[in-house]
Amino acid sequence: MMFDGGIRDVLIIGAGVVGCAVARELARYDLSVAVIEKEPDAAFGTSCRNSGVLHSGINYAPGTLRAALSVRGNAMMDGICAELKVPIRRTGKLTIALDDRDLPGLYRQYEQGRANGVPGMELMDNSAMRRIQPGIGGMLGLWTPSSAIISPYGLAMALAENAHANGVEFCMSHKVESAAMSRDGIFEVAARDAVGGGKKTFKAKTLVNSAGLYSDEVSRMLGVDDGTIYACRGEYFVLDKRLEGALNTLIYPVPGPNDPGLGIHLTPTVDGNILIGPSAEYVPGPDREDCSTTAPVMETLRREGRRLLPSLGAGDYIRSFSGNRPKQTPPAVGGNADFTIEGARVPGFIRLQGIESPGLTSAPAIAEMVGDLIVRRAKPSLRKNFVAGRPGLAERFSLLPMETRIELAKSDPDYGEIVCRCEGVTKREVRDAIETPLTRPTLAGVKYRSRAMMGRCQGGFCLPRIMRMLREEYGFDGEGVPSATELMRVESPWL
Numbered sequence: 001m002m003f004d005g006g007i008r009d010v011l012i013i014g015a016g017v018v019g020c021a022v023a024r025e026l027a028r029y030d031l032s033v034a035v036i037e038k039e040p041d042a043a044f045g046t047s048c049r050n051s052g053v054l055h056s057g058i059n060y061a062p063g064t065l066r067a068a069l070s071v072r073g074n075a076m077m078d079g080i081c082a083e084l085k086v087p088i089r090r091t092g093k094l095t096i097a098l099d100d101r102d103l104p105g106l107y108r109q110y111e112q113g114r115a116n117g118v119p120g121m122e123l124m125d126n127s128a129m130r131r132i133q134p135g136i137g138g139m140l141g142l143w144t145p146s147s148a149i150i151s152p153y154g155l156a157m158a159l160a161e162n163a164h165a166n167g168v169e170f171c172m173s174h175k176v177e178s179a180a181m182s183r184d185g186i187f188e189v190a191a192r193d194a195v196g197g198g199k200k201t202f203k204a205k206t207l208v209n210s211a212g213l214y215s216d217e218v219s220r221m222l223g224v225d226d227g228t229i230y231a232c233r234g235e236y237f238v239l240d241k242r243l244e245g246a247l248n249t250l251i252y253p254v255p256g257p258n259d260p261g262l263g264i265h266l267t268p269t270v271d272g273n274i275l276i277g278p279s280a281e282y283v284p285g286p287d288r289e290d291c292s293t294t295a296p297v298m299e300t301l302r303r304e305g306r307r308l309l310p311s312l313g314a315g316d317y318i319r320s321f322s323g324n325r326p327k328q329t330p331p332a333v334g335g336n337a338d339f340t341i342e343g344a345r346v347p348g349f350i351r352l353q354g355i356e357s358p359g360l361t362s363a364p365a366i367a368e369m370v371g372d373l374i375v376r377r378a379k380p381s382l383r384k385n386f387v388a389g390r391p392g393l394a395e396r397f398s399l400l401p402m403e404t405r406i407e408l409a410k411s412d413p414d415y416g417e418i419v420c421r422c423e424g425v426t427k428r429e430v431r432d433a434i435e436t437p438l439t440r441p442t443l444a445g446v447k448y449r450s451r452a453m454m455g456r457c458q459g460g461f462c463l464p465r466i467m468r469m470l471r472e473e474y475g476f477d478g479e480g481v482p483s484a485t486e487l488m489r490v491e492s493p494w495l
């Protein structure tokens with residue numbers, strides 16, 4: 001997308017799930033909207049590195065934004081996912097008191113849930129819990145049927161692509177380095193091109209800071225120094241699909257009042273894997289995006305995994321990853337602060353800071369709130385030709401009924417060729433991922449959109465095929481070809 005240097009109505013910094021939800025919400029109005037993102041695609045930050053759970057709202061103190069926006073966001077998701085063809089599974093969740101010591105915490109969650117308007121909650125004894133999850137332990141459980149699972153990057157990319165189809169401009173691979181307000185009230189934002197190295201200046205009447213782990217730095221550029229963001233890492237193991245079906249629901253321990261996360265647990269994913277994690281340790285060094293996995297935590301996760309799922313074998317761990325929470329509380333304080341959503345300190349500058357969990361769940365409700373702030377100020381009319389839906393299959397090809405798959409393969413031979421054997425991904429799906437109109441292709445983008453390279457062999461079979469497609473069919477000539485090590489790190493956004 002070429003930027004012409006004109007003044008946009010709204011500029012959003014950060015294409016995580018929150019920035020993309022805001023972009024799509026604003027696309028409903030007659031507003032010119034642009035998004036600047038330092039990575040080459042949407043959702044390459046914290047939004048692709050989390051549990052993918054739509055929380056019910058039991059964990060957050062009544063009266064907080066986290067409580068109100070998670071309940072509202074959760075309720076909005078079925079409609080959004082139907083429009084954007086994003087798979088969602090309402091698995092429900094059991095929070096389990098293992099013994100008497102956990103009971104006060106469990107009752108606290110129940111009371112919070114009631115105050116927050118969480119629908120359908122039930123306290124269950126062990127026999128009722130076993131009807132949901134055979135063999136489960138624990139003396140008392142809190143059942144929240146609105147808890148659900150979703151692909152976090154799938155949602156963010158779908159929001160971005162739909163916003164883009166409705167006229168929102170995305171400028172990827174541009175890192176915002178400075179921002180200021182001119183005397184006539186226009187924001188001027190300078191961003192460096194991560195590929196070409198040049199600088200671009202963007203101008204806008206309203207600026208939305210949705211920069212996640214760096215939201216405090218962006219605020220400081222505008223003279224708002226309201227605390228620091230601390231990265232708090234959560235590490236995971238991804239388990240093989242052999243265990244698909246081992247979990248009927250989400251099963252969580254009762255978190256302590258000052259825990260920085262919700263405790264290590266098992267989470268089924270919409271794609272049939274199970275995650276063990278996340279841990280919660282503040283990142284020790286200065287790099288807030290240091291998403292390493294560490295030997296001691298991996299060992300703890302293995303131990304917890306065997307305890308929670310005794311049938312786990314050594315060969316079931318197919319990958320590890322981690323994601324960093326943008327916390328407003330320093331290590332010495334721990335726990336969680338409420339989201340900061342504020343638009344009054346500098347007129348036209350909307351700050352979204354400390355959007356840690358449940359930021360994925362809350363994203364559409366945060367977008368609604370930001371939309372209200374902007375619409376009240378700019379008073380735009382609704383766009384008449386807003387298209388809510390997205391083209392493409394409603395389900396992954398491999399999950400469609402056989403007759404539908406045969407029909408599709410007859411109409412397009414690329415549906416008849418499997419590129420990724422582990423996940424059953426067809427050449428057409430890889431092509432669609434490469435050809436996304438949102439941005440130029442990267443291996444990570446192809447992976448997140450198509451699921452190629454995400455199976456048991458982690459790209460051993462399909463990566464060379466995808467590379468050949470990119471070279472031979474899309475003309476990538478190998479300029480800047482990565483080293484073998486870099487190539488095997490399929491996240492490497494080198495293309």
Ligand SMILES: Cc1cc2nc3c(=O)[nH]c(=O)nc-3n(C[C@H](O)[C@H](O)[C@H](O)COP(=O)(O)OP(=O)(O)OC[C@H]3O[C@@H](n4cnc5c(N)ncnc54)[C@H](O)[C@@H]3O)c2cc1C
Pocket residue numbers: 013014015016017018019020036037038039042043044045046047048049050051052053054055174175176177210211212213214215218233234235278322323324325326355356357358359360361362
């Ligand atoms: C371990 C873990 C587990 C979690 N589990 C859940 C869960 O199950 N359910 C749930 O609801 N939430 C969960 N969360 C929280 C959720 O992931 C986040 O709240 C959400 O992803 C935040 O989205 P965002 O768009 O605000 O941030 P991000 O996804 O981080 O997006 C911010 C974007 O801004 C870009 N950016 C930053 N600085 C600049 C700059 N200077 N110039 C240009 N671009 C910039 C970044 O590259 C990034 O893409 C979890 C988080 C973690 C870490």
